[in-house]
Amino acid sequence: MSFLKGTALNYFKPYLANDSANEPAWLNNYDLFIKELLINFGPYNMMADAEVELEQLIMKDNHKATKFFVDFYQLALLLQYNDKALYRRAYLALPKRIKDEMVHFDKPRSLDRLWDLIQKINQCYWERKGKLSQEISLAPKEDPKNDRSNKSSTNPCQNQAGPSNSHPNQNPNSNLK
Numbered sequence: 001m002s003f004l005k006g007t008a009l010n011y012f013k014p015y016l017a018n019d020s021a022n023e024p025a026w027l028n029n030y031d032l033f034i035k036e037l038l039i040n041f042g043p044y045n046m047m048a049d050a051e052v053e054l055e056q057l058i059m060k061d062n063h064k065a066t067k068f069f070v071d072f073y074q075l076a077l078l079l080q081y082n083d084k085a086l087y088r089r090a091y092l093a094l095p096k097r098i099k100d101e102m103v104h105f106d107k108p109r110s111l112d113r114l115w116d117l118i119q120k121i122n123q124c125y126w127e128r129k130g131k132l133s134q135e136i137s138l139a140p141k142e143d144p145k146n147d148r149s150n151k152s153s154t155n156p157c158q159n160q161a162g163p164s165n166s167h168p169n170q171n172p173n174s175n176l177k
Contacts, residue, residue, distance in 0.1 A: 008041050050078035054089060061095040065122035068093070069115055087111045094118065097125065 004012060015024060026032035054075040059068035072093070076086050090111060091099075101121045108114040 008037070011040060047078055047080075050075045054079065058093045059095055059098070061097055063095075064126065065098075065115075065118045069118075083111050087114055090114060090118075098122065101125075 015027060024036075026036045054072070057068075057071060057075065059065065069090075072086075072090060081089070087108075087110070091114065098118055098121050101124075102117065105117055108117050
């Protein structure tokens with residue numbers, strides 16, 4: 001009982017103070033206690049609640065894909081949605097950074113393949129973000145006015161070689177003065 005708070009605690013308190021002759025059966029039976037707890041404080045319609053939560057679930061830009069899909073599948077298991085409906089719902093919940101990267105790959109044909117692709121893109125993103133953070137912390141501080149270097153791409157899943165520093169029609173030595 002010590003883990004109960006608020007309304008739930010107030011509901012059960014009177015039963016704890018009464019004499020043992022009139023105590024309810026759930027007071028000494030854990031399964032009956034859980035049933036009583038769910039009847040009074042559990043969701044009225046678990047499927048409807050899961051449907052609303054799934055509609056509201058989004059993967060924010062700073063979220064990791066694994067957490068998103070754990071939450072997603074927990075809710076999906078409560079619903080009778082087919083793979084196509086779940087695929088659409090998962091896609092709509094993705095952040096722009098992942099949707100933008102998906103154009104570089106063949107379209108996944110199932111929810112499992114979508115998950116695999118999202119995991120791959122997300123992993124590349126977080127690896128690159130970590131490397132950029134490390135590069136920034138190790139880089140010497142320079143005057144931004146004198147910085148004419150070409151910034152590397154922050155696109156995590158494309159070739160990291162990046163563009164060359166000179167224009168194709170420009171003499172590579174023309175930057176020297």
